[in-house]
Amino acid sequence: MIQKAPAPASAPVRTGIVGLSARSGWAPHSHLPALTRLPGYDLRALAASTPESARAAGEKYGIPHAYGSAAELAADPDVDLVVVSVRVPLHREVILAALGAGKHVLSEWPLGNGLAEAEELAAAAARAGVRTFAGLQARSAPAVRHVRDLVADGFVGEVLSTSLIASGRRWGPTFEPGGGYLLDKDNGGTMLTIPFGHTVDALAMVLGEFTEVSATTATRRPLVREEGSGRAASMTVEDQIAVSGRLASGAVASAHFRGGLSRGTDFHWEINGTDGDLVVTGDHGHLQQARLRVRGARGGTDAALAELPVPERYFDVPELDGLRGEAAYNVGVQYAHVLRDLHEGTGTVPDFAHAARRQRLLDAIERAAATGTRVTL
Structure with missing residues (x-):
């Protein structure tokens, strides 16, 4: 070009x-x-x-x-x-x-x-x-770049699998005033395209691209209510997305996004390898905005997870220091x-070519869910 x-x-x-x-x-x-x-x-x-x-x-x-x-x-x-x-x-x-x-x-x-x-x-x-x-x-987040480098430097050894569970924050029982357009799947701003899309892009940056996917999706709350007014509205966006597949390295991957927030786990991402494990947790599934914590362990399975603070070198734009912790x-x-x-x-x-490739992954997930088949990328 x-x-x-x-x-x-x-x-x-x-x-x-x-x-x-x-x-x-x-x-x-x-x-x-x-x-x-x-x-x-x-x-x-x-x-x-x-x-x-x-x-x-x-x-x-x-x-x-x-x-x-x-x-x-x-x-x-x-x-x-x-x-x-x-x-x-x-x-x-x-x-x-x-x-x-x-x-x-x-x-x-x-x-x-x-x-x-x-x-x-x-x-x-x-x-x-x-x-x-x-x-x-999300790939610009210091914690995500830190995890990428830990994996590349062999912290976990050969990656065997990765599993992720997350809350989509929106697309729960209520929606914000002015946010009704996010309820209509035809508008393109969905839990799959926004938080899942940002997060799976970061996952692929850290661990490599998907080569095949299977998926199950559902809209479990077809009727939701506006915050404050209580006005009822229909939702056609899927609020449950469960994806499994294989990465180019051969590692097995799974990701489950749920609409709304959970009383339990709102973001938990594990990377499991031959020599160790990494665990990333956060306050919700919008990885591009979430506050993240990184822990890891190496050696025997009795080794406890330890904090792996993000080194200061990843906060490499000093003019933005006043925005740390903000979206x-x-x-x-x-x-x-x-x-x-x-x-x-x-x-x-x-660039836009990368964005189109990423939307091809989301399209493959939708086709896998609609047909009940495994889709090769």
Whole structure:
């Protein structure tokens, strides 16, 4: 793929965010605090759903260019990088506008509403010859990178198996006001695509890709209620996802996500090997946001698990120290890596081609669940 030459190291990356609202949402709680702390970015523009809401956001955050549409932002010659922070059904329109304008694009995960859209967008990005980035920031978490290196350095020996159980946090008995779109499977923002997708991407980074999957899924709560009002709403999203399969190394893998939160285990990931074991625990199954603890043991089976604190070298973006423990931290680490990729021509952050491959895995899981068969990847 032909890439644009990286910008000079001294040139700030002029950035525009589509979906930055003055009211609330993911962008002001994650993208905004990350970008405003990192040198090398110049947040120049935003786009919102209407000109009025765009003006309100521009005034609130002190951003000079505020647009009522993604197409207007993409056409701004003062924008180098378009950040897509809107609901999944809108990703395609916004991304195609940005690619058509020759802009670099960072899109939140999932890339598209289903596999066909993801593959279309990856192909469009390859034709455009720009840099693209997928917001799979669980792999940026210091604890996840620590576990990756422990495995690579032989802490557990040969990996025999891995097992994971997690709570999806949302998709339980209640939903947040304004979160009704997450209940409709056709909208593409599901427990499978969001927390499971982020988490399985990190698992694959640490242990390797799946080569085959079997799956069982179910919607056990077809009727849920809005928090506060008690209003009933239908849910078509699967709130139980159980996947088993084999990794490229031959290791056996299993993962079970449950909707809502549990009174017992909300995140528990084991990696079992010939020489030792690793255990990662957390407060919920959104690995890209969770607070994580790493323990391990080597030698005989009577060796007790011991704390394996994440070394300080993994907190390698000092400008983000004030965000430690917050969801914005991993987003900020990914932005720091994006900056390096743009300036140095490296490829450390997943691109749209990677995102399409990841959505192919999710599609295989859905096909395995629908047919009751093992699907080879």
